[in-house]
Amino acid sequence: MNFYLDADGLFVREHRVISAVAVKIKNQTAMKFYSDTDNLCVREQSKKQTQCEPKKQIKCEPEKRTKCKPKIQIKCKSKKKRLTGVLKYFANIFASKEFSDVTLVTEDKTQFQAHKVVLCARSEVFAAMLRKQTGSITINDMDSNVLKELLNYIYTEEEIPKEMAANLFVAANKYALLDLQKMCEDFLIEAMSVDTVADILLLGDRHSSERLKSKAVQFAIKNIKSVTMTECWKRLREIELELCMDVLEKAIQERW
Numbered sequence: 001m002n003f004y005l006d007a008d009g010l011f012v013r014e015h016r017v018i019s020a021v022a023v024k025i026k027n028q029t030a031m032k033f034y035s036d037t038d039n040l041c042v043r044e045q046s047k048k049q050t051q052c053e054p055k056k057q058i059k060c061e062p063e064k065r066t067k068c069k070p071k072i073q074i075k076c077k078s079k080k081k082r083l084t085g086v087l088k089y090f091a092n093i094f095a096s097k098e099f100s101d102v103t104l105v106t107e108d109k110t111q112f113q114a115h116k117v118v119l120c121a122r123s124e125v126f127a128a129m130l131r132k133q134t135g136s137i138t139i140n141d142m143d144s145n146v147l148k149e150l151l152n153y154i155y156t157e158e159e160i161p162k163e164m165a166a167n168l169f170v171a172a173n174k175y176a177l178l179d180l181q182k183m184c185e186d187f188l189i190e191a192m193s194v195d196t197v198a199d200i201l202l203l204g205d206r207h208s209s210e211r212l213k214s215k216a217v218q219f220a221i222k223n224i225k226s227v228t229m230t231e232c233w234k235r236l237r238e239i240e241l242e243l244c245m246d247v248l249e250k251a252i253q254e255r256w
Contacts, residue, residue: 091155094156102114102115102134106140119154126175146164150168150171150172153168160180169188192216197227198235199232200215217250224248
């Protein structure tokens with residue numbers, strides 16, 4: 001390097017020479033040198049970071065968005081459309097009563113026309129009954145409102161009224177409609193409270209629903225003091241004392 005006696009000329013010349021050498025170095029940072037030697041690396045490194053980091057963000061983020069979302073939406077939409085179309089035809093068959101070949105009679109003598117092939121396909125219990133009885137089936141333990149909703153679900157799989165979940169749970173359990181039974185269990189668990197948990201516990205115990213019974217027991221244990229003060233619990237104690245004792249025993253074991 002050539003140095004000049006003029007101090008200002010020396011800094012200008014030295015800056016140009018060092019910069020020219022640094023630009024020739026490939027795959028390395030293009031360095032700028034300043035009069036303050038303590039700041040050479042620090043200022044150059046910070047500039048390198050500001051140049052490279054934005055490029056990484058621009059390359060990655062858009063690719064993730066375009067790969068995932070459209071595929072999930074297409075699968076959900078196509079499956080839902082096919083299911084709706086089939087249920088629409090079955091709903092029309094149930095409403096029109098055309099080609100019906102069996103009559104269901106409730107305890108209040110209300111009659112419902114149905115189709116053997118549909119009942120047999122949906123319920124093994126109905127299939128066994130229709131092998132013995134062909135023209136008419138009497139259902140003495142179910143009122144007309146419950147049977148109407150039961151048949152509507154068998155034909156259409158529409159969501160049931162939540163206020164009828166307990167009665168339809170019993171019907172679904174009797175006729176081995178497992179998907180309907182699960183729906184009723186979901187509604188009962190969702191609506192579980194201090195005032196209703198004892199009745200739900202009894203319902204799960206009598207109809208061998210371990211899921212419903214287990215949820216009711218857990219809820220009762222967490223709120224044992226409030227639950228045991230309700231009228232439902234007092235009624236349960238008179239009907240199923242052993243069931244109450246089991247809950248109390250589990251509550252004691254968890255607390256001590």
